Amino acid sequence: MGDRLPTALAPAAFAHIPALLRGADGRIRLWTEGATRLYGWSAADAIGQHAAALLDTHPSDPPGVIAAKLESEGAWHGIARQRGAAGQRLDVAMHWVAEPDGAVLEIATDIGATAEANAALFRLAAIVETSDDAILCEDLDGHITSWNAAAERMFGYPARAMLGQALSALVPPEHAAEAAAMAARIRAGGRVEPFETLRRRADGTLLPVLVTVAPIRDAEGRITGASCIAHDITNRREAEAALRAKQSELVHVSRLSELGQIASALAHEINQPLTAIANYAAGAERLLAAGRTEAAAGAITRIVEQAARGAGIVQRMRDFMRKREAETHPESLAAAIEEACALALIGTRAQPLRLVRRIAPDAGCAMIDRVQIEQVLFNLMRNAIEAMAGQGRQELTVATRRIDAALVEINVADTGPGLPETVRERLFQPFVTTKPSGLGVGLSICRAIVQAHGGTLSAETNPDGGTIFRLTLPAAEMPPENPHH
Numbered sequence: 001m002g003d004r005l006p007t008a009l010a011p012a013a014f015a016h017i018p019a020l021l022r023g024a025d026g027r028i029r030l031w032t033e034g035a036t037r038l039y040g041w042s043a044a045d046a047i048g049q050h051a052a053a054l055l056d057t058h059p060s061d062p063p064g065v066i067a068a069k070l071e072s073e074g075a076w077h078g079i080a081r082q083r084g085a086a087g088q089r090l091d092v093a094m095h096w097v098a099e100p101d102g103a104v105l106e107i108a109t110d111i112g113a114t115a116e117a118n119a120a121l122f123r124l125a126a127i128v129e130t131s132d133d134a135i136l137c138e139d140l141d142g143h144i145t146s147w148n149a150a151a152e153r154m155f156g157y158p159a160r161a162m163l164g165q166a167l168s169a170l171v172p173p174e175h176a177a178e179a180a181a182m183a184a185r186i187r188a189g190g191r192v193e194p195f196e197t198l199r200r201r202a203d204g205t206l207l208p209v210l211v212t213v214a215p216i217r218d219a220e221g222r223i224t225g226a227s228c229i230a231h232d233i234t235n236r237r238e239a240e241a242a243l244r245a246k247q248s249e250l251v252h253v254s255r256l257s258e259l260g261q262i263a264s265a266l267a268h269e270i271n272q273p274l275t276a277i278a279n280y281a282a283g284a285e286r287l288l289a290a291g292r293t294e295a296a297a298g299a300i301t302r303i304v305e306q307a308a309r310g311a312g313i314v315q316r317m318r319d320f321m322r323k324r325e326a327e328t329h330p331e332s333l334a335a336a337i338e339e340a341c342a343l344a345l346i347g348t349r350a351q352p353l354r355l356v357r358r359i360a361p362d363a364g365c366a367m368i369d370r371v372q373i374e375q376v377l378f379n380l381m382r383n384a385i386e387a388m389a390g391q392g393r394q395e396l397t398v399a400t401r402r403i404d405a406a407l408v409e410i411n412v413a414d415t416g417p418g419l420p421e422t423v424r425e426r427l428f429q430p431f432v433t434t435k436p437s438g439l440g441v442g443l444s445i446c447r448a449i450v451q452a453h454g455g456t457l458s459a460e461t462n463p464d465g466g467t468i469f470r471l472t473l474p475a476a477e478m479p480p481e482n483p484h485h
Contacts, residue, residue, distance in 0.1 A: 015137060015146030017107060018092075022051040024102030030164075033137060033145060033216060033225070038092075038110055040085030042224045043139050051106070056083040059094065070098040079111070134209075134230040137216060138167045140187060145225060154209075154232055156202030167228075170199045172206060186215050186226045199230065208233050273310035277303050328453065330476035331370045333400050333410065334359045340374045341398065344381035351394060353385065358399035363408040366473040368453055373473070376446045376457075380412040380469045383443075387416030387466070407455075408475045414466040419459065427459055 018038035021030035028051050031043040060079040069076040076096045092108040134151035138144050147159040171179045182192055192213040198206045209230040216225040280303045287296035388394040397413040428447045450457040455472040462468045
């Protein structure tokens, strides 16, 4: 809709100045936002109208003098009296510039306006033009009416190529519905919160941007268009991706470190089914030699059971140590707790430890990365078991409950000596530990994992003695049977 600004007027900030472009036939071909503010007509009302008739222009010089100036010097400066949309008379300082095709650009300054207001207008134009963010405006038909220098750098299109063009040229097809909904909300006078999206550059690449949109209103408060500010968030996205990669690496290293701490207990745990297999195999050999095949078959069955037990331990270790990208799915909390308990209890048979599970039926499922949450539970349980070592009463309680429609909670409670006051406030900070040989990174990693799931991890004193760790997680519907679990 309308012509583009002349080449000499490429700076997008010019759209804030009252100006119009009329063709050789005198009809308006371009109308800036500044002209709307000065005269009161919107671009849709003004474009196509005869400029002299619409504005009832009475210049200070005769028409012949003005024509001669435009032909000989390419410009005319003077004073004119014009009419606004409400019928008011305006005294304006005019600057007319002749274009090669016979068109004339008219720039007006309301000499009835205060010097302070004019200065503020030009300060605004300077801010727009020097901004590092792309600032552009569009009319209600979605056509671009201003385009600053940062928009040229960011999207690769010069202002002269974009002014008057549809803003949809920057919108990838998969975001067309989003852009249409935003435009409809602006036309209705609604608010648009800043949002992250993608915009297409001149070379076809997609640019991640944070977009802020606001309506543009005329003197009567009518919405005439929208202003858009686009902030390039490429560096932020790259930094976030790098941080996620580092966090994933740290989480994996933490799992390996935790398993290293129970390596001897793990070796003992695996050695038990191996010893049983050897004993059953020797017994089966003797029974077969004695012709007692039925009894030998029973021994072989026991061998298979013990082999499965050993394989289960190894597979559990492999799953726990596996390094992969975090993926959240609806998962059974009971199953995750059971796996974590099986790992955490390795090597504790000599302790007078009592495990209590309280699984609430209405808190059965959460949206989690199962391996990562099992790591959190494993860490909390191992800390609890170590804290209770040597205590007369050693009770480890794992309980779940539904908080509300959106959250479930898992509690891990022990009956140990509790947390020292000096540690309590800094418990989840890196390198804070109560263990003589601990690094103090386990709980900080646990909190990071839980927060990445949209949950929380906190600690409090157990009324029965010891400590309770509470972690909240987003609730989910119970998934169908998963053969992998």
